[in-house]
Amino acid sequence: MGKSKAAITLLFLALMLNSNCANSEELSSVPDEKSNQAELTQVLDVEEFKQQLQEISSVAPGASSSYVNGRVKTLSTKYLLSPGDSIAVSVYGEPEFTQPGILVRPDGYATIEPFGEIFVAGSDVEVLTRELKARFKSYLLDPKVSLKVNGMQTAKVYIYGAVQKPGLYQQERVTSREISAGTTSAVTPELTVASVVANAGGIKYNADLRRIRVTNNATGRNEELDLMKLIEQGDASQDIYLRSGDTVYIPTLESDAQIADRDFMLIASSSLAPADFPVRVIGAVNRPGVHKLTSNSPRLNSAIAASEGYMPEANKKVVTIQRVTPQGNVSTFYVDPNSNDLILRPNDIVVVADKSTSVASRGFDFMGNIISPFGRFADSYNSWAEMFNPTRRYDRW
Structure with a gap:
């Protein structure tokens, strides 16, 4: 009888221990304030967002094939955000998240609450709206996010190297139209490499058109272009649309390099030459x-x-x-x-x-x-x- 009581006592103690462990596990699964803060910090990883933004703009389902790696390649209705632009963010039924005037700073970042600093330069409205909706899901079950561009800075582009008049060139873009995700209004960015070269008086005849470099000051990204393909083959993908803050560099040919008469005539008869x-x-x-x-x-x-x-x-x-x-x-x-x-x-x-x-x-x-x-x-x-x-x-x- 004494052995039976001891066995029952041991079994009771084991059940109590298991119950306490289960309660501990259940309690530990409830996030405290610190863990919430850690999760929020992870959400606000700006560098990770920049990478996600590039990936989304590259392979987004249904995205226009003219929009590749954050750069407009052909005439499109998409508008790319640039430093100096003003955007407005609102969430339907949630007025506390409405922000009517968010400025895109010269470094390409914008302060969008409650997330903090987000890199937005080079994104179009549709991509950024989709990203903000994903972020708001941490706060709302089914957020209906709206984003508009209600003020656009004059596009400024620098060009130097083998051109007649190197320097800063600027061009007015759309000034009186709000742009929102899914818009069908025609937005025609006209600031291309070829148009900036023409504004700079044309190239010098020792320019190396096969190694033109475009650098965006906001992203630090470099792209190399071959405008001879544009002249010879009509390859319009080489004449990319520029973003405000881009720098265009046209190098000179190697010393004593000669251009063949055929290439010279093609260049001379193009809009790139004086x-x-x-x-x-x-x-x-x-x-x-x-x-x-x-x-x-x-x-x-x-x-x-x-x-x-x-x-x-x-x-x-x-x-x-x-x-x-x-x-x-x-x-x-x-x-x-x-x-x-x-x-x-x-x-x-x-x-x-x-x-x-x-x-x-x-x-x-x-x-x-x-x-x-x-x-x-x-x-x-x-x-x-x-x-x-x-x-x-x-x-x-």
């Missing part, structure tokens, strides 16, 4: 001096025509062309204009000798007199045309 460029014609022509050739017809006979033709004593069978590179190197060509209407390049020097003078000796003597004292100063001039005034004593022999 409408004309200077060449200098000297010697036995009626109006020697600096003349501008249109980019559509940059040929030797066009330069002779711009000089009002040959003088009677001109040697029309052999013309000397001197080409000076930005590095100060000189190339010489001897051309018969009747059989070879050579394509000229900016700042070429065309020498038309008279019949009684050796073309080679006259050309070399003349170029030697001009280039030797000035060659070392070439880099200080915008173009060789500035170094030669049409009224100088060399204008007519």
Whole structure:
């Protein structure tokens, strides 16, 4: 009997211990204030959101194929948020979450309560609305989130490198229309790489169009573009739409690199190049001096025509062309204009000798007199045309 009582006592104690353990587990499953704070901190991980934002914008179901990796690739109704924009957030039936004027700061962040700092630059309204809805589910069962853009900053883009007029360029965007998720209103961002190059006066002819770099100051992201594909193949994906704060860099070609005549003509006839460029014609022509050739017809006979033709004593069978590179190197060509209407390049020097003078000796003597004292100063001039005034004593022999 005593053994039975002991066994019953042990069994009772075991049941009590199990009950206490279960209660402890049940109690530990109830989140306290600290664990809530930890979960909220995890929700507010801004860097994680930036990564999620890029992934959503890249592969979001139903998203436009023109919107890839946070960048508009083709004309679209999507509007990308930029620093200086003002957005409004509201949740239906929850006025405490309404925020009518949230500014996107220069660093690309915006303060959206109750979440704190969120990186929004480069996102469109639909993507950001979806992300905010997911975050509000931590507070509400079925949040109906609305987000609108009610103020847009003038887009500012910097361009430097091998362009005629590097600097800051800005353009007004949409100013009187609210943009919300799912809108069908046409929003046409017109600030593309090609349009900014055109506003900067066009490229220099030593520009390397195959290695253009675009950097967004808000995200720090770099993209490399090949505008020769746009010119040669009509590949519009290379002419991306720019965001406010983007920096466009156009590098120069490697030293002494030459552009093939075919590529030069393609570039010269495009909207990326200046409408004309200077060449200098000297010697036995009626109006020697600096003349501008249109980019559509940059040929030797066009330069002779711009000089009002040959003088009677001109040697029309052999013309000397001197080409000076930005590095100060000189190339010489001897051309018969009747059989070879050579394509000229900016700042070429065309020498038309008279019949009684050796073309080679006259050309070399003349170029030697001009280039030797000035060659070392070439880099200080915008173009060789500035170094030669049409009224100088060399204008007519």
